[in-house]
Structure formats: structure tokens, C-alpha cells
Amino acid sequence: xxxxxxxxxxxxxxxxxxxxxxxxxxxxxxxxxxxxxxxxxxxxxxxxxxxxxxxxxxxxxxxxxxxxxxxxxxxxxxxxxxxxxxxxxxxxxxxxxxxxxxxxxxxxxxxxxxxxxxxxxxxxxxxxxxxxxxxxxxxxxxxxxxxxxxxxxxxxxxxxxxxxxxxxxxxxxxxxxxxxxxxxxxxxxxxxxxxxxxxxxxxxxxxxxxxxxxxxxxxxxxxxxxxxxxxxxxxxxxxxxxxxxxxxxxxxxxxxxxxxxxxxxxxxxxxxxxxxxxxxxxxxxxxxxxxx
Amino acid sequence: xxxxxxxxxxxxxxxxxxxxxxxxxxxxxxxxxxxxxxxxxxxxxxxxxxxxxxxxxxxxxxxxxxxxxxxxxxxxxxxxxxxxxxxxxxxxxxxxxxxxxxxxxxxxxxxxxxxxxxxxxxxxxxxxxxxxxxxxxxxxxxxxxxxxxxxxxxxxxxxxxxxxxxxxxxxxxxxxxxxxxxxxxxxxxxxxxxxxxxxxxxxxxxxxxxxxxxxxxxxxxxxxxxxxxxxxxxxxxxxxxxxxxxxxxxxxxxxxxxxxxxxxxxxxxxxxxxxxxxxxxxxxxxxxxx
Amino acid sequence: xxxxxxxxxxxxxxxxxxxxxxxxxxxxxxxxxxxxxxxxxxxxxxxxxxxxxxxxxxxxxxxxxxxxxxxxxxxxxxxxxxxxxxxxxxxxxxxxxxxxxxxxxxxxxxxxxxxxxxxxxxxxxxxxxxxxxxxxxxxxxxxxxxxxxxxxxxxxxxxxxxxxxxxxxxxxxxxxxxxxxxxxxxxxx
Numbered sequence: 001x002x003x004x005x006x007x008x009x010x011x012x013x014x015x016x017x018x019x020x021x022x023x024x025x026x027x028x029x030x031x032x033x034x035x036x037x038x039x040x041x042x043x044x045x046x047x048x049x050x051x052x053x054x055x056x057x058x059x060x061x062x063x064x065x066x067x068x069x070x071x072x073x074x075x076x077x078x079x080x081x082x083x084x085x086x087x088x089x090x091x092x093x094x095x096x097x098x099x100x101x102x103x104x105x106x107x108x109x110x111x112x113x114x115x116x117x118x119x120x121x122x123x124x125x126x127x128x129x130x131x132x133x134x135x136x137x138x139x140x141x142x143x144x145x146x147x148x149x150x151x152x153x154x155x156x157x158x159x160x161x162x163x164x165x166x167x168x169x170x171x172x173x174x175x176x177x178x179x180x181x182x183x184x185x186x187x188x189x190x191x192x193x194x195x196x197x198x199x200x201x202x203x204x205x206x207x208x209x210x211x212x213x214x215x216x217x218x219x220x221x222x223x224x225x226x227x228x229x230x231x232x233x234x235x236x237x238x239x240x241x242x243x244x245x246x247x248x249x250x251x252x253x254x255x256x257x258x259x260x261x262x263x264x265x266x267x268x269x270x271x272x273x274x275x276x277x278x279x280x281x282x283x284x285x286x287x288x289x290x291x292x
Numbered sequence: 293x294x295x296x297x298x299x300x301x302x303x304x305x306x307x308x309x310x311x312x313x314x315x316x317x318x319x320x321x322x323x324x325x326x327x328x329x330x331x332x333x334x335x336x337x338x339x340x341x342x343x344x345x346x347x348x349x350x351x352x353x354x355x356x357x358x359x360x361x362x363x364x365x366x367x368x369x370x371x372x373x374x375x376x377x378x379x380x381x382x383x384x385x386x387x388x389x390x391x392x393x394x395x396x397x398x399x400x401x402x403x404x405x406x407x408x409x410x411x412x413x414x415x416x417x418x419x420x421x422x423x424x425x426x427x428x429x430x431x432x433x434x435x436x437x438x439x440x441x442x443x444x445x446x447x448x449x450x451x452x453x454x455x456x457x458x459x460x461x462x463x464x465x466x467x468x469x470x471x472x473x474x475x476x477x478x479x480x481x482x483x484x485x486x487x488x489x490x491x492x493x494x495x496x497x498x499x500x501x502x503x504x505x506x507x508x509x510x511x512x513x514x515x516x517x518x519x520x521x522x523x524x525x526x527x528x529x530x531x532x533x534x535x536x537x538x539x540x541x542x543x544x545x546x547x548x549x550x551x552x553x554x555x556x557x558x559x560x561x562x563x564x565x566x567x568x569x570x571x572x573x574x575x576x577x578x579x580x581x582x
Numbered sequence: 583x584x585x586x587x588x589x590x591x592x593x594x595x596x597x598x599x600x601x602x603x604x605x606x607x608x609x610x611x612x613x614x615x616x617x618x619x620x621x622x623x624x625x626x627x628x629x630x631x632x633x634x635x636x637x638x639x640x641x642x643x644x645x646x647x648x649x650x651x652x653x654x655x656x657x658x659x660x661x662x663x664x665x666x667x668x669x670x671x672x673x674x675x676x677x678x679x680x681x682x683x684x685x686x687x688x689x690x691x692x693x694x695x696x697x698x699x700x701x702x703x704x705x706x707x708x709x710x711x712x713x714x715x716x717x718x719x720x721x722x723x724x725x726x727x728x729x730x731x732x733x734x735x736x737x738x739x740x741x742x743x744x745x746x747x748x749x750x751x752x753x754x755x756x757x758x759x760x761x762x763x764x765x766x767x768x769x770x771x
Contacts, residue, residue, distance in 0.1 A: 018675075025677035026655065026710055026737070060440045061358055063393040073346030077439055079393025083304035098300035102401060104389065106364040106435030108347040109680055112372070113387060116296045116401075128298045152304045156392040156401075158437060160362045161345040186307055197311035235347060349645050349679060368647045369680035378721045421592075423609070423618060428718055430647050460592050463644035465618040467609060468593030532593035532616070572620050573589045576641045 028240050036228050050232040050281060057180045057292050065181030069173040072234060073163030078155060078173035082183045084193050085152040095142020095150035099127045101157040101170045108162035123167050127174055130215050130248055134256040141210060145188040164234040167246055168217050176289055181209050215256040216285050217248040218278035222264035229270060247278035306397050318516055320480040326516040335512045335560055340571040342461040350462025354454040358442035363454040365462040368430035382427030386414040386434040394438045410448055417452050417528040417538035423465040432464060443514045445474035445524045452528050457568050461575060468530035469568055470537055471561040475553045476513035476521040477545050479505055509553045511560055527557035531565040590617040596636055607638030646673035648682055648715045648724050656684055658709045664688055666705045683723045686713060690727035691766050704766040710737035712768050734768035
């Protein structure tokens with residue numbers, strides 16, 4: 001943190017002075033407000049600044065497709081595994097695409113071991129909705145034998161290091177991993193599905209997914225008391241912000257999902273501003289993926 | 293039924309893999325290791341780095357070619373679990389988890405018995421090295437996630453190595469680091485039979501001479517090599533105090549081979565120690581230049 | 583040997599017990615001194631011509647944990663007639679990553695007239711208090727004391743929502759309404 005050497009004393013009672021880190025711990029909102037009033041954030045970013053982002057494809061060879069995404073201190077890995085399952089009775093030719101986000105106690109001290117927290121459930125559900133509602137993948141592409149066998153794609157996101165904005169990171173990793181998926185072509189014979197064990201995969205013995213669109217997102221947090229809009233909040237900022245706006249756009253700039261949660265109020269102009277910034281941000285993310 | 297996750301089909305299975313008849317596949321009869329450049333005593337190159345988890349007190353990431361493991365240490369912090377009485381010393385908790393995509397078959401999100409057992413062994417292997425008597429009433433939590441597993445015992449040994457580096461990185465007082473290494477016993481001889489026996493039936497269908505031949509000790513076996521192993525051993529060792537904290541031996545093998553492989557493992561642990569040392573000294577340099 | 587910057591790691595042998603006194607970050611095992619943390623080895627001469635101190639200066643400091651006599655800063659969570667429950671947030675000037683629990687019992691609030699202490703006249707939930715650890719306490723909480731001039735409430739919010747400033751050792755005034763509220767105040771350092 002750039003500010004550790006600055007000694008901040010509380011305005012109310014100048015007699016007690018603390019180091020910056022102690023002051024942040026005791027009065028997080030006050031600490032933050034002092035920075036926002038200067039137009040900067042504690043980590044040196046401007047209000048609308050996103051953290052440096054990197055994307056790496058094909059990082060896990062045991063998965064059919066994988067991607068590692070880093071947004072500042074947040075690191076997530078998505079691995080997509082294709083396994084064979086029975087189709088549902090009412091959709092005999094449709095496969096499954098199941099995204100889940102795991103926020104393990106390893107990635108931050110705020111997560112406990114055990115079943116997924118509400119936050120993890122909310123992120124998983126939000127990604128599931130985006131994939132489903134914006135019809136990213138035609139599930140009939142995953143059919144092996146109608147009524148008998150289909151591919152089930154488990155897109156599991158494992159968070160290695162958590163520092164805020166998990167939705168953007170997780171969605172980016174899922175979309176990149178899906179674009180990296182390569183599945184061996186199956187043969188169906190009397191209930192037995194076999195794939196070739198060839199070492200080198202090419203278009204002859206395997207196939208890739210045909211993604212209709214690639215929704216990516218940009219998330220902003222609302223710091224109510226000064227009506228400030230913070231792009232890509234880190235964990236400390238998320239803890240004191242009262243609201244969040246997430247804009248999910250596809251490559252044509254069409255809105256795939258838009259959510260505003262939390263008690264903080266926002267105006268229409270604020271929302272328009274978010275959508276405009278999200279457009280530039282998602283375009284930037286797309287060029288990061290392409291340069292991979 | 294897991295109601296807290298996005299539901300998928302109840303049962304999924306990996307497809308059967310069919311190999312072409314003319315396809316060349318590795319087996320111990322080839323008189324070389326799966327990675328032909330490695331001698332039996334050679335380890336895979338190790339990449340070890342500290343400080344990738346920004347919110348943790350200490351963290352480490354280890355890579356042995358394909359095997360990738362992340363480890364985060366939190367603490368000392370108050371014991372969160374209820375039911376603990378007053379304790380004059382600290383407690384060390386380890387949790388070992390495979391990512392769902394880390395192995396050939398998909399793993400469940402919920403910890404299975406194997407992961408629970410490995411967590412317990414990990415705690416036992418690391419506890420002797422940590423000075424818990426200095427941390428009354430506190431807990432140290434070590435969380436390990438295997439992102440990709442290429443060889444189970446070698447992956448587990450790497451997890452111990454990474455966890456001890458992460459503990460040191462967290463600034464927790466320790467009497468020594470713990471390095472760990474694994475070895476597999478594989479019978480390697482091309483003269484035994486020309487047909488390749490499938491791994492599962494090696495013991496019953498192969499000629500009696502097979503079981504009498506001493507197996508070769510190969511260090512740091514990968515997944516392909518593990519398929520053909522007769523047994524394996526994992527040794528956790530404190531290099532500067534020259535003390536062993538844990539030995540885990542699986543499979544039936546001659547006594548002399550076991551003691552020989554313990555020696556091999558200790559030798560290898562000293563090599564790993566150099567890598568651990570380098571990673572920790574590097575973490576000091578990084579902090580100073582910051 | 584001069585105090586050169588030498589990086590050491592846990593378990594590394596630093597010297598013989600007859601040559602040095604074991605300082606922080608080191609431990610003694612069978613006549614030898616070893617490092618127990620990652621850091622820089624330092625040799626400091628002792629004051630009275632004795633053996634020099636051998637310490638290891640930590641590079642990554644361990645998360646702070648409370649110990650007897652340490653000064654902590656905590657936030658009052660709940661009060662009842664017998665004690666105030668607090669969450670310990672800062673230990674020895676270092677913020678804790680996870681808060682520890684503590685209690686200030688009525689008899690530990692001040693040094694004089696201990697039997698007349700009323701917890702609700704000393705602390706209110708939300709107050710930031712500077713205190714000292716008196717014992718490791720029970721399984722859950724550390725026992726804390728504010729029985730010294732420089733210990734007590736350092737920040738508080740009045741009923742009206744304004745911040746409080748101390749006007750005596752047991753009274754604080756709201757900056758908005760000028761109403762006086764009772765607290766065990768800390769004397770500003």
C-alpha cells in the first residue's frame with residue numbers, strides 16, 4: 001500500500017494518532033473517505049481505474065479446457081471437464097453446462113470451510129443465468145446419442161486468491177476456458193461410449209465448442225456517503241461499499257445481464273455511465289484474450 | 293443432493309478411452325522412465341514461489357511439471373471451532389483438497405475420505421516443525437488446493453513441501469522446514485515378457501519371476517509410472533536437524549528396499565531443501581526492494 | 583563477526599551457545615543456536631560486556647497475537663452489568679487479520695473504588711477502547727484491564743450520533759449537542 005508511511009490522525013480527536021494501517025482497521029469508512037475526497041483510492045488507483053488483468057489459457061492438462069485469470073490480487077482458475085451423462089427425459093438431445101464457483105477458505109480469511117457461502121452461491125447462480133439466458137452454447141451440440149447419452153460440461157471455478165470482484169474474474173475465466181475446450185469425438189455402441197486415446201488432438205478426432213457469444217462483465221461499487229462509483233473494487237473496498245452494479249456485455253455491446261444490488265441508490269445517469277465504461281472495459285478484456 | 297450449488301446431472305462418468313493398436317504407449321518394459329530423459333533417481337524440476345495469495349498470512353505455489361499446488365496459511369488467529377477448551381499451545385489444522393478438475397476423473401466439491409486422510413497426515417508431518425508452544429489459544433490453518441495432480445504420492449509430498457514454505461513465509465516460528473519426497477517401486481525389465489500385461493493383472497497372470505525380481509526405486513513418479521507401481525513410499529524430513537517427521541509406505545516390498553528408498557528420499561529432500569531455501573530468500577529480497 | 587546482512591531460514595544453524603545469547607527469532611537446541619524464522623541475522627553487542635545477542639530480524643512479521651501485558655485496541659461489542667465484551671482489533675500497534683475476543687470485567691475497569699464501577703457508565707457498544715491484557719483468560723476470551731490513566735475509551739459516538747471528546751477522566755461531551763455522557767476515558771498521550 002502506498003500510504004503506510006503517512007500518519008493519519010482522526011479529525012475528531014487529534015490527541016490520538018495512529019499509523020495508517022491501524023487507522024484503517026479502526027475506522028475503515030473514515031479512512032476511505034479521506035482518499036475518495038482526494039479523488040484517489042488507497043491502492044493508488046483513480047476511481048474509474050481497473051486493476052491489471054491477465055488471462056492464460058490451457059493451464060490444467062487434466063481438464064478439457066482451462067483458463068487462469070488474474071485481476072489484481074484476485075486469481076481464479078476455471079477447469080472445464082467433459083463427462084458422459086444421461087440426458088433429461090424432457091430434453092433427450094441436450095447436454096449440460098454446469099458452472100460453479102468455489103470460494104475456498106484458502107483464498108481469503110473471510111471464507112469458512114464447509115458448504116458454499118451465500119456469496120459463492122450468488123456468483124455461481126449469476127454466471128449460470130448469463131450462460132443460459134444469453135444462449136452462449138447450443139446444448140444440442142453436446143448430444144452423443146439422443147435419449148441415451150450426452151456430454152455434461154462441468155465448468156468449475158476455483159478461487160486461488162481472493163481480493164474482490166469475483167464475478168468479473170469468474171465469468172472471464174469461464175468464457176476463456178469454454179473457448180479452450182476440446183473434446184474427443186465419441187463413438188456410441190450399445191450403451192458404451194468410447195473416445196480415441198490419440199495423443200495429438202486435431203479436428204479429425206476431436207471438436208471444439210461453438211460459442212454463440214462471449215459475455216464479459218465490468219463491476220462497479222457504490223460508496224454511498226460520497227456517491228462515488230468505484231470500478232473493480234478490491235476486498236477492502238467491497239467491505240465498506242453499500243452497493244454494486246454489474247454490467248455484462250457481449251462482443252456486439254448487447255447487454256446480456258445487468259444487476260444492481262445493495263442499499264445504495266443510483267441514478268439513471270450513473271447507470272448509463274456504468275454501461276459506457278463497461279463497454280470499453282469488456283473490449284479491453286477481449287483484446288487481452290485475443291493476444292493470448 | 294447439493295442444494296447450494298448449481299445442479300448438474302447426478303451421475304457423470306468419464307468416457308472409455310480406446311487406444312489404437314499401433315499406438316505407442318509407455319510401460320516399464322521400455323527400460324526407461326515415462327519421461328525418457330529422467331534417470332530413476334531424478335526428480336522433476338521444481339518451481340516454488342511464495343506470496344501468491346494476497347489475503348493470506350503466508351502462501352506458496354509449487355509446480356512439478358504438470359503437478360500444480362497452491363497453499364495458503366492463515367494465522368495465528370483465534371480458534372473458530374467451538375468445543376475447544378483452553379489450550380496452552382497453538383493448534384495446527386491442515387485441509388487438503390483437490391480441485392474438481394485436478395485429476396483424470398472429476399472430483400466432488402465435498403471432501404472425500406481420501407482427502408480427509410491426507411489432511412490428517414499433513415498435520416502430523418508438519419506439527420513437529422512448528423513451535424506451537426509459543427502460540428497459546430491460537431490456531432494456524434493451512435489450506436492446500438491441488439490444481440492439477442500428476443502422480444498421487446509425489447503430489448502429496450509436494451503439498452507438504454509447499455505447506456512448510458508457506459508457514460515460514462507467514463513468519464510463524466518453526467524449528468526447521470519440512471521437505472518431502474516420494475518414491476515408487478516399479479519392476480522394470482524388458483526381458484520378462486514380450487506382451488504388455490495390463491497393470492491390474494500384473495500379480496496373478498505374469499510369470500512368478502516377476503515378483504521375485506527386485507523392483508527399481510524410481511523417485512518422484514508421475515501418474516503413468518504410478519499405474520505400474522508395486523508400492524510407494526513418502527518421506528517427510530527436516531533437513532537441517534536431520535530428523536524424519538513422517539514415513540508413509542504402501543504396498544508389499546522387501547525390507548531392504550524400504551530402507552534403501554528412505555535413504556534415496558532423504559537425499560532427494562536435501563535437493564528440495566535447496567529450492568525451498570532459494571524461494572524463501574527470494575521472498576526477503578522482494579520485500580526489501582519494494 | 584560484524585553484523586552483516588545474511589538471510590537465514592528456519593532450522594539454519596547460527597552459532598554455538600557459548601558464543602551468543604539466543605534472541606528473538608532463534609532457538610537453542612543441543613548447544614547450538616538455530617533460526618526459527620525467515621529473516622536477516624543480526625548480532626547485537628550486549629550492554630554489560632556479556633555475550634552478544636543473536637537475533638533474526640523477521641522480514642514477514644507473524645500476525646499479531648495478544649500476550650499478557652500487551653496494549654491492545656478493541657471495539658466494545660456488548661455490555662452487561664458484570665463485563666463488557668470486546669473485539670480486539672489492534673495488538674501492539676499492529677492490526678490483527680482476524681479479531682480476537684476479550685472481556686473487560688467490572689473489577690478491571692479502573693484502579694480505585696472498584697466496587698462502585700458501573701459498566702454502563704464506563705463503556706457503550708461501539709466505543710473504541712485502549713486496554714491492557716491481564717491474562718489469557720478462558721477458552722474464548724482474553725481478560726483485559728483499563729485500570730490506568732492512559733487506558734480507556736479513545737473514540738466514542740454519542741446517542742445523537744456525534745463524536746465524543748473527553749472533558750474529564752469519566753465524562754465525554756458530544757460535539758453536536760454538547761450533551762455529557764459517562765465513560766472511562768483514556769488520557770490522551
